[in-house]
Amino acid sequence: MRPRHSDAVDGFVTAVDRGRYTCVLGDPERTVTAMRARELGRRSVVVGDRVSLVGDTSGDAGALARIVRIADRRSVLRRTADDDDTTAEGRLERVVVANADQLVIVSSLADPPPRTGFIDRCLVAAYDAGIQPLLCLTKADLSGPAAVLDYYAELDLPHLLVRPDCDLDDMRAALAGLVSVLVGHSGVGKSTLVNRLVPAADRAVGRVSAIGRGRHTSTSAVALRLPDRAGAADSAGWIIDTPGIRSFGLAHVSADSLLHGFADLAPGTADCPPNCEHTEAEPECALDAWVAAGNADQRRLASYRRLLASRAGETE
Ligand SMILES: Nc1nc2c(ncn2[C@@H]2O[C@H](COP(=O)(O)OP(=O)(O)O)[C@@H](O)[C@H]2O)c(=O)[nH]1
Ligand SMILES: [Mg+2]
Ligand SMILES: [Zn+2]
Incomplete structure (x- = not known):
């Protein structure tokens, strides 16, 4: 069987505007306008995505290519859509950049x-x-x-x-x-x-x-x-x-994912109760004992908890 889209070329999404995607393709380098192919379903294409394109990939004026595949993302920068964690819509997280x-x-x-x-x-x-x-x-x-x-x-x-x-x-x-x-x-x-x-x-x-x-x-x-x-x-x-992004809604960020930035604290949470929020108010959070035992600096824990608290802060 022939692989689908064996003729596809790879590109990098540099801008998104009302359903039109600007992509840079290599060798020869050219800028191509594209739309999404149906087969992508509801998956969003964002700036920074590596994509595969078919159709007219010449980059000539008026040419329109189709994005048929989004490569696995190395990272995703997200924001909660509305900075409103009281509604389902507000908690919707959006990928800003891939x-x-x-x-x-x-x-x-x-x-x-x-x-x-x-x-x-x-x-x-x-x-x-x-x-x-x-x-x-x-x-x-x-x-x-x-x-x-x-x-x-x-x-x-x-x-x-x-x-x-x-x-x-x-x-x-x-x-x-x-x-x-x-x-x-x-x-x-x-x-x-x-x-x-x-x-x-x-x-x-x-x-x-x-x-x-x-x-x-x-x-x-x-x-x-x-x-x-x-x-x-x-x-x-x-x-x-990112001229349109003045802030990040952070309602989707968990206390544990924030530990990515604190490799010295992360192992200290092994003894925390399930679903521990790691705040000062958590009576059984193991991070206090971890610091008391000299495994990490108290000021690091204070910084981590300050960032945790900032999730709920003002966005402007
Ligand atoms: N004194 C000083 N003014 C700056 C500097 N960088 C930018 N500005 C001024 O700050 C104002 C806002 O700059 P702009 O680049 O439009 O900021 P943006 O809104 O973040 O894009 C302009 O009047 C700039 O000339 C700087 O390093 N020193
Ligand atoms: Mg500006
Ligand atoms: Zn904890």
């Missing part, structure tokens, strides 16, 4: 001031997804990073400082060869940073993106290829800009 390696949390040091609550929630989303976090502190020309870095001292969080006149060599090195998702509040300098990294991207600076605040925005994620670095052997990587 196959990301890194979550770049962009926060300005001033104007607007850093919001640790937001950073905490991004860290929860990253640890839950098994994606490495990178804290990118912008506007370092306006204020120093000491207070923020002190707050995250226990997490060994990799970080970078960005100011208008700095070169971005460290940033490019941190992004090289990876698919990185950029998240941050409006005004922190995300578009400025994207334009410096990918001049062809031409993102609008100094304007609030998307439609009215508080409304459901249709502005979705876009993957941008980083220019090759002079003299570097590895690929420069991709950054995924």
Whole structure:
């Protein structure tokens, strides 16, 4: 029997807009517009997905290909759709980006001031997804990073400082060869940073993106290829800009999945009662004894519990 779609070619989804998927195909490299094939059923296709395409994959103007297969995902960054855990609809989790390696949390040091609550929630989303976090502190020309870095001292969080006149060599090195998702509040300098990294991207600076605040925005994620670095052997990587995502609803994240970020604490939960939420209020949570016995630092447990509590926090 002939395998189905033996003529399919592989692509990478870089944008999704009202049922049309922009995919980059290799050799020769071209950009192709595609729709989903029926056989995908209800499975969603998101930015970052590796897909197989059939039909007109020429990339010529007006050509339309069909996505017939979604490759297994290396990682999924999710958000709860409505940040409302009181309704079934609100608890629906949506995949935002597939196959990301890194979550770049962009926060300005001033104007607007850093919001640790937001950073905490991004860290929860990253640890839950098994994606490495990178804290990118912008506007370092306006204020120093000491207070923020002190707050995250226990997490060994990799970080970078960005100011208008700095070169971005460290940033490019941190992004090289990876698919990185950029998240941050409006005004922190995300578009400025994207334009410096990918001049062809031409993102609008100094304007609030998307439609009215508080409304459901249709502005979705876009993957941008980083220019090759002079003299570097590895690929420069991709950054995924997420103008429509101001926060992550975290109602789907469990106390145990957050342990992905805390390898020192995870074995300490072996003696917890079933369904332990690992909070301070759990009388029999074994993490307290684990720390008391010297297996992990008390401040690490405090950080873990602070992130646990941030799941229910404000989203803006
Ligand atoms: N002082 C200073 N201003 C910056 C820096 N990065 C961005 N800005 C300014 O901050 C404002 C918001 O920047 P923008 O890139 O649009 O932020 P976005 O909403 O996160 O995309 C603009 O007026 C930028 O010129 C920086 O490193 N230092
Ligand atoms: Mg912007
Ligand atoms: Zn426990």
